[in-house]
Amino acid sequence: MRCHTTGELDMQNEMEADNPAAVVHHSASSSGAWRSLVTGIVGGFAVDAVRPGKFRGELRRFTHEGVDFLHIATGSHLARRDEAQVAAEPRSDLFLNLQLEGSCRMTQNGRTEELQAGDFMLCDAARPGEVLAEANHRSLSLRFPRELLGIPQGYLEQITAVRIQADTGLAPAVGAFLLNLHRTIPDIGLQGRRAAVRHLLGLAGAMVQTQLETTGTRPQLDPQQALLERIDGYIEKHLSDPALDASSIAAAHFISYRRLHSLYEGTGNTVAASIRARRLERCRQDLADPFLAAIPVAAIAGRWGFGSASHFSQVFRGATGQTPAEYRQLQLGTRMSA
CATH class of the missing domain: 1.10.10.60 (Homeodomain-like)
Known part of the structure; x- marks a missing residue:
């Protein structure tokens, strides 16, 4: 598998269009390069690191019909997304984040929670937010259009940046399915990928709905x-x-x-x-x-x-x-x- 730096993003995008079943590996050796890389893939972010020139980050990406599987490994850093960066982003997708190693603190919609290995969190690309990642951070994120989750917007506003613990509800089942599919999806045929992604999103929607019911969270609707x-x-x-x-x-x-x-x-x-x-x-x-x-x-x-x-x-x-x-x-x- 070849690694690509941020200077090769345009050529990389062409490769992805020609070969949609390929896993693309990006790397960055400074916080500035990481900011450029993340901005080109998931939208605008400001990135701060204690030692910007010593920062290391890797991102493996697989895309299937508008759904991205994003495996991220980084050092300690703070990533922030403000109102201006949100307004400049044409896509208003959702991110379902699974913490794999280390810990990170996520803030959105006035809530801040810390994720440990195995925990999930739903985040909204159409809202400002920030992520504080500790050293040896590793996560797997699923990015997808919000309508695919099947949860009304009023409820989404109440569940984003809420920790879904690793050992509760459907989290273990969704985690196992997501990890296994991430590993095998490049080798699955197109029809199999479509069916698998559809079932994964259905299971993820059920997990979010279960979390809403368990916590008693309800949207404040007129x-x-x-x-x-x-x-x-x-x-x-x-x-x-x-x-x-x-x-x-x-x-x-x-x-x-x-x-x-x-x-x-x-x-x-x-x-x-x-x-x-x-x-x-x-x-x-x-x-x-x-x-x-x-x-x-x-x-x-x-x-x-x-x-x-x-x-x-x-x-x-x-x-x-x-x-x-x-x-x-x-x-x-x-x-x-x-």
């Missing part, structure tokens, strides 16, 4: 936001029902259609568009799942509430530019019959 989240939950639960629409949702929550429409105005979306987008996403997942390759497209459409195969095909093509059969064939790499 009544309108609380109602909107209840409606979102109702839509998820009834997504497979072809009769699900704005009128039935309004009736189920004892509000008028106009009131429902005004709730969604603040989200930049409509009720119908939200239902359609969620149904399409579930269908895309099923069409790309090799375990469901024998299920007809019409059955998948019906499973997620589309009333007819022709209507589903029209909506799907309008959203993706492909028919469902073409999308399935491309994702699975095999000619499938619709």
Whole structure:
């Protein structure tokens, strides 16, 4: 495996695009080089070290369809991310951090906690924060789009920078899965990687949800936001029902259609568009799942509430530019019959 310095980042990015299954190894021999390296990969940070010229840092990165596995080993340092650096970052992802060796102190959303080996912590790239790492620090971080975790934003604000202890809840299972997948994922085929990453994120979401329930953490939501989240939950639960629409949702929550429409105005979306987008996403997942390759497209459409195969095909093509059969064939790499 070849090591790359920060001066080779542009060439390295091209290599990753050409070979997405490669593990890329970066190294830095000063705190300034480490700052440049981290900024180029995970966004802007200021880095301070006691002996800047003696600092050593290594980062191994594997990327799969917008999800990064980041193995980090460094000396003692303080990394800070301020409002200006947050504003300059186009991605607002989440980081699920697993402490492997040493300890570190993380601060975000007014909370500060110390992680020991085996502990997890969820951090938000869209918020300022800081990490104080001790000598011989080693961690494994999973970076991913926030919507993949399946936790409402109000709850995320309450759980970021909260220590999830190594021996509680689902932490041991998530830790073992993450470590094993990190070790083996470069050698797994594309379909296997997709399935494994999807299951890992599902398990991580369950771990975070369990932590919320265990600690009694609840978001401070205004009544309108609380109602909107209840409606979102109702839509998820009834997504497979072809009769699900704005009128039935309004009736189920004892509000008028106009009131429902005004709730969604603040989200930049409509009720119908939200239902359609969620149904399409579930269908895309099923069409790309090799375990469901024998299920007809019409059955998948019906499973997620589309009333007819022709209507589903029209909506799907309008959203993706492909028919469902073409999308399935491309994702699975095999000619499938619709």
